Amino acid sequence: MTESPRALLRARIPLWVVIGLLSLTLVGGLGGGLFAGYMLKRPAAACPESAEVCAQFSVFWEAWELARARYVDPAAVDPGEMTAGAVNGMLDTLGDRGHTRFLSADEAQQWDEALRGSFEGIGAYIDVRNGRTMIVAPMEGSPAEQAGLRAGDVILAVNGESTSGWTVDELRTRVRGPSGTTVTMRVLHAGETMPVELTITRAQVVVPSVSWRMLPDDVALVRLSSFDDDAARELREALSAARQAGARALILDLRNNPGGLLEQAVMVASQFLPQGTTILLEENRDGEREVTTARNGGVALDLPLVVLINENSASSAEIVAGALQAADRARLIGETTFGTGTVLTPYRLSDGSRLLLGTQQWLTPDGRMIRGQGIEPDELVILSEEVAPLAPAEAAALSAAALRDSADTQLARALDVVMAELASR
16 A cells, blocks of 8 residues: 655654555564573474574574563563564664664654654754764754754753663654653753753644745855655745845755655755756666656756755755756765665554665765765865854844854855855856
């Protein structure tokens, strides 16, 4: 049965669907078990794999039965948690960690809500980087931003419980909750040595994908924060409004954008590229490639364009950046992107949980591999960890001189580049 259009995801919060959903049935009862001096008997069951794989898999059931029967704390033995941990551990061995993953039924529902651009929680993009739970970016106007959370914050504890060893999904489950309830987080701000405790009141968070403002010299700064269901429509409206307001050039800010729906990435890139321009190549496990091209009707095909990227730009954000770079349509300024390069197919499992499986990988139009490598900028400009990118509203409140002297050196450099292009025309 079909649930949604093609898409691509990154593991935080929002991310990412390719084909329809396929109902699967978990297979249990494989093999036998033995340990601790005696045999754990279980009925024989048909194994769908080769004899070698079935023999290897029997070890799982040995460990499972011993853990359930012998672990010192029986209250800690939760079959659902054990199954989720086993599946995620298996998926991590595929090398697409944090992207290909397993979602419980509750997590799958939250994932669907995120793609719709509305959910209850604190309003922040989160991730696990090098074993540390982190704030990728608070959403503009969200409870998280109002409470003082910043991009790059390390989350040390949630409601007094250490986040050590947590997955993204575990973090999301504990941070989210009904509107009006509170969550207390101990965080370490980037560049600081002493953690702080922040108590945040959850709310219904409606996430706009696009915000924009006009900067001095008629340059429009357009921030695209995610690729949810409304991203392309919101972007088109913002670009049309900017043109009507007299914009002569554009800066597209994809920094801290965790990605989203592949279909939206195609429509976003189509606003800047002529119809028929290659946007990405999708490669399946047999090495066969499918070309996806820009659609007709772009509203910003002719304006000078600079794109801002950083290490938190992922998934669909990388698709758009790579397409614009390969077509020589825009100059990319900032830092190498995250390197998410698989297209996810979501499979609904028998209990309502979901398997997000990378069934294809995507390449830039000129055939560059992005998985694990990322998109390199045309001009490397590193922003200090303690400096948050200026939001369009913040940037618009500054004069031209103040913008160029601001701590957001990436935006300052983008302004210089786009003004030089305007002067050369």
